[in-house]
Amino acid sequence: MQMAFDSALVLFWLKKTVSIMVQPPVAPLLLIAVGLLLAARRRRGGFALAWAGVVATLLLSTPASVGWLLNGLETAPVVDxxxxxxxxxxxxxxxxxxxxxxxxxxxxxxxxxxxxxxxxxxxxxxxxxxxxxxxxxxxxxxxxxxxxxxxxxxxxxxxxxxxxxxxxxxxxxxxxxxxxxxxxxxxxxxxxxxxxxxxxxxxxxxxxxxxxxxxxxAWLGGTGAGDQVLGELPGPTSAYAGWYAVHEWLGLLAYRLTR
Incomplete structure (x- = not known):
């Protein structure tokens, strides 16, 4: 018995795969890996790419920079x-x-x-x-x-x-x-x-x-984590919020391009 081809489902999984590749943590890791491979032939360019991946990882897991990304998304007030x-x-x-x-x-x-x-x-x-x-x-x-x-x-x-x-x-x-x-x-x-x-x-x-x-x-931004010194350092909570913020910005871009 043959399974029916579902183009909508195929498109869904294709979008999911592309989404994973262009979001943290995969995207910065790919930059690091490609940079290190490239460094064998082009040392300066390769290490620059690898360091870009490291910097991106830090920025997308640090509360201050993640909060900046979320500020443009979490704009709707509490409903009254x-x-x-x-x-x-x-x-x-x-x-x-x-x-x-x-x-x-x-x-x-x-x-x-x-x-x-x-x-x-x-x-x-x-x-x-x-x-x-x-x-x-x-x-x-x-x-x-x-x-x-x-x-x-x-x-x-x-x-x-x-x-x-x-x-x-x-x-x-x-x-x-x-x-x-x-x-x-x-x-x-x-x-x-x-x-x-x-x-x-x-x-x-x-x-x-x-x-x-x-x-x-369920706001992901705000000042709660920043009230303590350790709250300003990269951590799993801010890394998750960074992933969510990137996911939504890319989703908004894709939606507007296909509207």
């Missing part, structure tokens, strides 16, 4: 009560899942998705608005939206009205979610995602014809 009253529904975007979660019987949402779901549950209790969860299954198993629905309903006791389970990226989150929302007469949404992801997500949902009221959560 007046803005909430304008919304007709809450839309929560998926952020990935844990495939090995035996304590949950198999798969569950990852910590990033859980941060978004927790805030969406808080908003749902406060507003009484219906909830849509969005996230597909690029690996061909349980759609992320199904896991998100289970988390909201079982762990937070928040009912989910719409489950969008076909999308593979932010653009598709918006396009596919807009269909059931418009059918239900919903035009104004509270959009829940990470603060750094909000610019790209908001643009996608507005392009899909919805009025977006940003409801960001």
């Amino acid at each position: 009560a007046a803005a909430m009253r304008e919304a007709q529904a809450i839309v929560v975007l998926g952020a990935g899942k844990r495939r090995h979660a035996p304590e949950y019987g198999g798969e569950t949402v990852n910590r990033l998705a859980l941060e978004r779901l927790r805030y969406a549950a808080r908003l749902a209790r406060r507003t009484g608005l219906p909830v849509l969860v969005s996230g597909g299954a690029p690996t061909g198993d349980v759609p992320e939206a199904v896991l998100m629905q289970a988390t909201l309903e079982e762990d937070f006791r928040i009912p989910v009205r719409w489950v969008e389970r076909a999308s593979l990226d932010t653009r598709q989150n918006a396009q596919f979610s807009a269909v059931p929302l418009r059918a239900a007469g919903v035009r104004r949404i509270l959009l829940v995602t990470h603060a750094a992801h909000m610019p790209r997500a908001q643009a996608a949902f507005e392009d899909a014809g919805l009025h977006v009221i940003p409801a960001p959560t």
Whole structure:
């Protein structure tokens, strides 16, 4: 039996592969490796390239420089009560899942998705608005939206009205979610995602014809880590935030080029 060719899925994995190659930690490591190989023939140029990789690694894991990258992304303010009253529904975007979660019987949402779901549950209790969860299954198993629905309903006791389970990226989150929302007469949404992801997500949902009221959560920037001397040194937390910032800037660039 032949497996059907899915061009959308192939494109998704191609984008993922390219994304990995141009983001930390792989991109700086490639610079270092290529530079060291080149140094055998062109010593000055090779070592310059290798040192560029080292500098990039430090810049993308140092709180001060990472914070600068995040400042241009985490611009949406905390949603206020007046803005909430304008919304007709809450839309929560998926952020990935844990495939090995035996304590949950198999798969569950990852910590990033859980941060978004927790805030969406808080908003749902406060507003009484219906909830849509969005996230597909690029690996061909349980759609992320199904896991998100289970988390909201079982762990937070928040009912989910719409489950969008076909999308593979932010653009598709918006396009596919807009269909059931418009059918239900919903035009104004509270959009829940990470603060750094909000610019790209908001643009996608507005392009899909919805009025977006940003409801960001889980800021990666801020001053908390910098209050101590050690907070200004490179570390795993700032390295992760650096990766996320680069990911979002590249995602914004790609979105605008293909808009």
